[in-house]
Amino acid sequence: MELEVRHLRALCAIADAGSVHKAARQLGVTQPSLTTQLRRIEHALGAELFARERTGCRPTPVGHEVLSRARPLVAQMAALVSETRAAVARADGARLRVGSTASRALAGWLRGLRGRLPGTDISLHMDVSANSLLRALAVGQLDVAFVHEVEGCPLRIPEGLERRVLMEREPQFVSMARDHPAAAAPVVELTDLADDRWMVDPTVDGEWDGLRRVLGAAGIDPPILHGDYHTAASLIAVGEAVAPCQPTSAAREDMAIRPLRDDPLAVRLFLCHRPDTDADAAYEELATAYREVALRTTTYRQWLLHHNSPLLEAA
The missing domain is CATH 3.40.190.10 (Periplasmic binding protein-like II)
Structure with a gap:
């Protein structure tokens, strides 16, 4: 197997995302296919490039060496493509x-x-x-x-x-089922949601770390569900979870949107x-x-x- 730019791009994505799952979503491929591709690359190089851990992947010493060479190549190829396209665009309009x-x-x-x-x-x-x-x-x-x-x-x-x-500083509100007890108030206390499952999308940069910090500061340690916010909507509507949301989110008949007291999430x-x-x-x-x-x-x-x-x- 000969390494191509797409292989180097995959390695950089895994290193930046910290996990194969997140990298697969960013690259628009399935996790199994990216895992298979990573194994083939490691087999071709004869070395393990990432140490698999419970929380994700981190580069091995050999992985760091490969990435130090791969990143400039990936950046140069991306620049070549974009500059060529820009030249065409200038010619076309x-x-x-x-x-x-x-x-x-x-x-x-x-x-x-x-x-x-x-x-x-x-x-x-x-x-x-x-x-x-x-x-x-x-x-x-x-x-x-x-x-x-x-x-x-x-x-x-x-x-x-x-x-x-x-x-x-845009405040982040919270979405919950329309019949959630906390929805009766115009502003919600974090402690009113201490017993709820919170859902967060870990592929959104900073989302999980930010929520964990705010919940910890409030002395709350609720169960967390990881998933995308499209899936979250159906779970929230039936009372299975609550989730942070943008303040511009529109309320639905089966869902309420409320600000949090003192706007801890922003x-x-x-x-x-x-x-x-x-x-x-x-x-x-x-x-x-x-x-x-x-x-x-x-x-x-x-x-x-x-x-x-x-x-x-x-x-």
Whole structure:
């Protein structure tokens, strides 16, 4: 077996994600296929590259050596591809490659950009990992990236990127079944959820560490379910779990969204771009779209009013 760039990219993804499971999701492949690929690579090199542990994978000494050689090659190949595509785009016309983590402001943002930049080819790449988007931005695969940074869990921002903060501290609310006892109050105490199962997506950068820190500070050690938030919705609706959620999340007939007392969970929202990218239009349209969705969401609008948010002044 001869090693190819895709093999080196897989090794870098596993090292960055800390587990084969997370890396597989980021690469868009199944975990078994990535595990098989890793075994073939190790067999070809005649050495174990990662030590398998209960909490994930960590590079062995040989793995560190291989990664030190692989990363520059992967970055150079990514730069070659992106620069070639950029040259083609310049010849063919204007293009804006947008990256984003999940946000209800996305639809309005894209609509605003298309109206403001007619004739521009606007593409969207979504990823649960903000760090993955920032790496793609750094090597020229994206032009702008809208990401969230969990409080207390700083993102790894590549050198040279610039950022514009949209919300310095966006509170994270909690979603629960409509008939949950805590849903009767407009604001929920963390201690009211001490006996609930909490669900969190560990592939979202900083999400699990941030939640664990806040629960620990409150003296709470509830059972944790790991899974994606699409699955979480069905479990929350029937009372099997509660979960942190964005304040712009819309309530459903079978689900309630409530702020937490003193807002212990929060994220910073910002738009990141390379110095050679004019991000004014992207930022302004993003701010407008976010403001619109925030003010349409009753619970979040009430929170903004209570805290005299600058968003209301801008509106």
